[in-house]
Amino acid sequence: MQIFTCPFCGPRDESEFHFGGEAGNTRPDGADVPAERWARYLYMRANPKGATSEVWVHMTCGEFFIMERDSVGHKVAASHPLGGAEKSE
Amino acid sequence: MSAERLNTGGSAIDRARPLTFSFDGRKVEAFVGDTIAAALLANDVAVVGRSFKYHRPRGVWGSGVEEPNALVDIAGRGPNMRATTELARQGLVALSVNASPDAAHDRSAFLDRFARFIPAAFYYKTFMWPDWHRFEPRIRAMAGLGKVDPAWTAPEAADQINHHCDVLVVGAGPAGLTAARIAAHDGKSVLLVDERMVPGGSLRHRDGGIDGKPSAQWITESLSALTGAGHLFLPATTAFGIYDHNLVALNQRHQDGRPDTLWRVRPRRIILATGALERPLPFADNDLPGIMSADAALVYLRCYAVRVGRRIVIATNNDSAYEVAEALTDAGATVTLIDMRQHDLPSAPKGVTILPGRMIASAQGKSRVESVTLDDGTKLTVDSVLVSGGWTPTLHLFGQARGKLAWSEKRAVFLPGDPVEGIAVAGAANGAVSLSEVFADVARATSSPPPISTGREASGGVVPAWPIAGAKGRIWIDYQSDVTAKDVELAARENFVSVEHLKRYTTLGMATDQGKTSNLLGLALLAGVSGRSIAETGTTTYRPPFTPVPLTSFAGPRSGELMAPVRRLPLENLHRAQGAVFQEYGGWLRPAFYGGADAERAIQDEARRARQSVALFDGSTLGKIEVIGPQAAAFVDFIYYNTMSTLKPGRCRYGFMLSENGVVFDDGILVRLDEHRFIVSCSTSHVAAVHARLEEWRQDRFGRDAVYIHNATSEMATLTVSGPASKQLLATLDLGLSLDDADLPHMAIGEGRFAGDLLRVARVSFTGDRSYELSIRADRAETLWRSLRQAGKAFDAVTLGLEALMILRAEKGYIVIGKDTDGTTMPQDLGVDGPRAKRQTDYVGRRSLFTEVAQAPNRLQLVGLAVREDEPPLAPGAHGILQDGPKLRSQGFVTSSYLSPVLERPIALGLIERGAARQGETIDMQHLGQKRRATITAPCAFDPSGARFNA
């Protein structure tokens, strides 16, 4: 069981969090987005081995945030609010 | 008679408190403090169980968790308990495993005579044709260990404790006690655990002195120093797993009949002082009862006053057996020590015959060892053989934490390799042998001055003693899963040369002991056969648990009703008093119908009467999520498939929410309270998910200043009044608002008051009849419900359960998402194509509605399905079938199907290929082999003009 750090609440048990996807998967707007681009947004993931940047949501406070962690050793490097400046180590 | 209890000694037992228990129906005498194994040895019970595969007789091997042989089923406690760790208790009933009628007279023992015909993988290779499953039940019945008692129930829920500390020390031997003391002295909070009942580890039976004191005194003083300072010591507690971020799981056993307790410990630092386990020596028939670990024999002698034999041969490759030889000689046994080393031997203890440079080649005996033959042909008559094949550091937890092991030539074992963050390994687990080494090792791991060893010191001389390929006879590697050296050789010959493959092919190390005594021997042999070094061969992956953990520990209180707790209505008690029969719907416990043993009749009656007069329904579970803020209108436009910003304040609109892949995710009514405030009402089972996705879009796209989202579902109760008489009924109550249709038309909301509380009245309908949804503070709903029921008497009002409501909505062709839709259904499949065709602004899922798949001509579309009046309803899930060339294929399926009391015929909804364009067509249906016909219709079967909304 891992300990994740919510930028708003601090370190909490992993069971309080849900995965929200890889960070940086920007949504292309509009009805005429090329099919390949839309498919990439919907389905294509990098699934990196090692350092990752991910969106998570802390279910107990409801806030989405970015968490940087290692997908191999599971060490959490940092977490910060979506688009926010302040980082929580 | 060979093993016996001596008249004096035994540090663990209380001779003043004798007890008796039963083993295989035989009465066994013991003392308080005895383990079951100690008591069996004291009573000279040689055969304590039968082996897994060949039903060989087996005796006690060890004195702790590593025990492969002495497993017992204990009534009321569980199967496959290790007799070496379970305490003897008055009246305890133990049965040997895999033996019938008992271990001493097992009727499957004949299997062993066919052993050479059933080598590793015999079953896999032999019972392939025609089908393994034909043979499996009988083979499984013959193999296996203990029996689960199906009648057993947990006396109470197991406790689960979360614990935080600075330092967790696993193992309370010399290294662990020292590490705990130093950590406590440094101001850290300490949790010290040991799997044994008492602390001390090897100090309890091995020679030694510390700081000028006897070991026993040092143990007591160390422990009281710790607990006196408020630190926690848990005996009989096994650290069985290290998980992510160094969460350590402990299983604590109790002696008072309580279920074991699970501890989840979050230490800042972990010190593994887990000691080492003695290995067997490889020789033919080294599994005969009476052959045991030399160290275990010393434990039984010094802690339990049991001398395991009179004519004893001790075979060793290392120094540790010398103390055993000396102690047993002093206790009156005749001891011959066979040391495979020729040179650099420790000095011979007095009275012990030493044969240097010799090994045991084979053991002989029927149901217990009677003699051994040495490699030079010498035959010695014995009643007990003690072996020490060296010490394997217990590094399971280190390995679980992904610690890599490094081979040590000097000690002939794997030791911890690169360090793991937050984890230190100390003492014998780290390869230390003498107390001086142990203390120096702990001091290195903790940076404080250690105790000083002032007694006799153990030395660590050792030479490898690995099984050699091609040796004669049956050399047992894994006692518990019956793996011999020949099995390992066979696996290697068949190219299973990876340790992980070897393990799975031969089952080496896969039994309940997880190969604690056998793994190193097996992989050393594999290394030899495959011409690699042991380091190159490597070890298998360490996984939790270290020892078996009862499922009750993991379950804790989460069983029965607490397994998946249901959500409950504020008015549950009122519904119960009214005879409601409850069922779970989407996580909520809701009335299915009211009263009557005949469910079908009650449901039909409710649905019929609802159309005739007026129905009362508790719709409190419906989601009520408020969206508030300057961007609220733009936000709901983006969230919904339908344009919502054009909705006027005080009005309601039905709409879909899509997922980004275009599939309909939820449907429901959006209420606009004012310019900047909406209420999203969503399906009961989707509330949490809808709330989460609203939050996600708010935070990720619109920003915190744009909208605010508040889930008010549980704050408000919603009571629905539906039916032709609904308006008249409400008119009898003082609700403080005009019910005139001009003021409160269909799809509008009004605000009133009931008994002083705000009441929101929405004219929305899930039944197709004139309906009023009344939302009020949940804690005031009871009075409102009582008033509605009281007023309803004059109108022959009926209370409606969810089952009848399902009939009413299906008559109208109203869908339930996830029931009448699946993971491919898009809004155009439900006949709502307008926004897709016309909307110019972006919304969730939009782009996906224009893919090739979304525009395919053969999509499944929502339809009604009619059958003849005198036929029963279609089965939900029945397929519409189509003869497609030579093949029969599905062209859709029934999603909802009921008998409609008002129409007096069956009705059904379904998803059928191109269904919208095929109305009037009759198709074949098939369910469980039975064929019927149904006619495709519009989804709405009742009041298609919607006249009843205002009737």
Ligand SMILES: [Zn+2]
């Ligand atoms: Zn939080």
